Amino acid sequence: MVEICAGAGGQARGLELAGFEHTLAVELDPMAAATLTLNRPKWRVAVGDVADPSVWNPEEFREKVDLLAGGVPCPPFSIAGKQLGANDERDLFAWAVELTDTIRPRALMLENVRGLSAPRFSAYRQHVLDRLKELGYVADWRLLQASDYGVPQLRPRFVLVALREEDALYFSWPEAKPDAPTVGAELKELMAANGWEHADDWALRASKIAPTIVGGSKKHGGADLGPTRAKRAWAEMGVDGMGVANEAPPAGTPKGFNPKLTVEMVARLQGWSEEDNWQFAGRKTSMYRQVGNAFPPPVARAIGERIAAALNHEGEPRAQEPEAVAHDKVYRVLRGSSTPLTLDEIYEQLGQSLPHAEIEVRLKHLMRDFNMHRDTNDSGDETFQLGDFRAFIGQDDHVRHEYLAQMRSKVS
Structure with a gap:
């Protein structure tokens, strides 16, 4: 496999456990790349912008790998941000899809935040599915919850x-097994490591699944466990979310104390097990960001095992591929038309299945990710014709190049 935007190795470790061998891992952040090398010194790790041809040559791997995988940047789709999608200079999702055409792997696996599943990005998703179909791939999206695969989060x-x-x-997608341990059960031994006599009592208070751990970015301050709402949830479990500790509470720490988590504890809540013995390079804040931004290894493993089974043609094949879900029918209509269409014409071509108001909302979303040619016909009705996708797919003149040149030290 080749892994892009590999981070500190959460996805890498999970896919390794699923049976995949890394031919190459590419990562922008030097500390995360150092973590990969620290744990797997024999791996080939390329450090730098994954879309920079001086960092690696995708053509080198054409028709030579089974899996292309990665966790491309999340801010373009995060509900915590502006959800700029294709207009966000950090967006690499569309570029990764085009990379599939260059490398021609047998399988592709990309993960991102839940925000990408929102109605705002229905046309973006449809474009990805249609493009992959053009390239000869059958694609599907799925929203997976880490706690369904043994991760206490x-x-x-x-x-x-x-x-x-x-x-x-x-x-087939991996079946959910919602039997994840609680925060207390997962961390009790680590909390007691320095002799804290009340670790058992703390574990009882922390008898819930953790909220989503947020690694943050280089643009923001030090390590903590997320926004105000998340910190309240942590406080209810007896955890101080205002920072990350260097070590577990010492002996003599009073009962009822709310400890901070260590980086090792956060890694355990992300799904790294003691048996993984995964070490992180850098100082505490860097290590926490690497852990907090990772894809949980057990989730990557569950998906990877199903991909491996498919590549090995295990089990009985389906009689036929189920019809793909239509994420955005308005996009489909416009993409299939060689002439501009009015709102009424779009409505008719949809079989009157969407009201005009919903079509107008979809059009607004489309205009954020695609160039839209708008005009007026002879009857005075506004017309719409779909133009090019605005996302970065490798264009030499794309604004992303200037953004990276100016913001390299703050991009993570």
């Missing part, structure tokens, strides 16, 4: 999996 991730047609018939 509420961490929804939106995952895209695409396989070549001959392999897709054998793929």
Whole structure:
């Protein structure tokens, strides 16, 4: 496999456990790349912008890998941000899809935040599915909850999996097994490591699943456990979310004390187990960001095992590939039309299945990610014709290049 935007190795570790071997991992952040090398010194790790041809040559891997995987930047789709999508200079999702055409792997796996599953990005998702179909892949999206795969954390991730047609018939999403341990059960031994006599009592208070851990970015301050709402949830479990500790509470710490979590504890809540023995490079804040931004290894493993099973043609194939979900019918209508369409014409081509008001909302979303040619016909009605996708797919003159040149030290 080749992994892009590999981070500190959460996805890498999970896919490794699923049976995949890394041919290359590419990562922008030097500390996260150092973490990969620290844990897997024999891996080839390229450090730098994944879209920079001087960092690595995708053509080198054409038709030579089974899986292309990655966790491309989340801010373009995060509900905590402006959800600029294709207009966000950090967006690499569309570029990663085009990379599939260059490398031609048997399978593609990309993960991102839940925000990408929102109605705002229905046309973006439809474009990705249609483009992959053009490239000969059968693709599907799925919103997965980390706690359904043994991770003691509420961490929804939106995952895209695409396989070549001959392999897709054998793929199925991993079944949810909602038996994740609580924060207290997972961390009790680590909390007691320095002799805290009340670690058992603390574990009883922390008998819930953790809220989503937020790694944050280099643009913001030090390590803490997220926004105000998340900190309240942590406080209810007896955890001080205002920072990250260097070590567990010492002996003599009073009962009822709200400890901070250490980086090791946060890693455990992200799904790294003691057996993984995964070490993190850098200082505490850097280590916490690496852990907090990671894809939980157990989730990556669950998906990776299903991809591996499909590539090995295990089990009985489906009789036929189920019809793909239409994420945005308005996009489909406009994309399939060689002439401009009025609102009424779009409505008729949709079989009157969407009211005009909903079509207008979809059009507004479309205009944020695609160039839209708007005009007026002879009857005075406004017309719409879909133009090019605005996302970065490797254009030499794209604004992303200037953004990275100016903001390199703050991009993570």
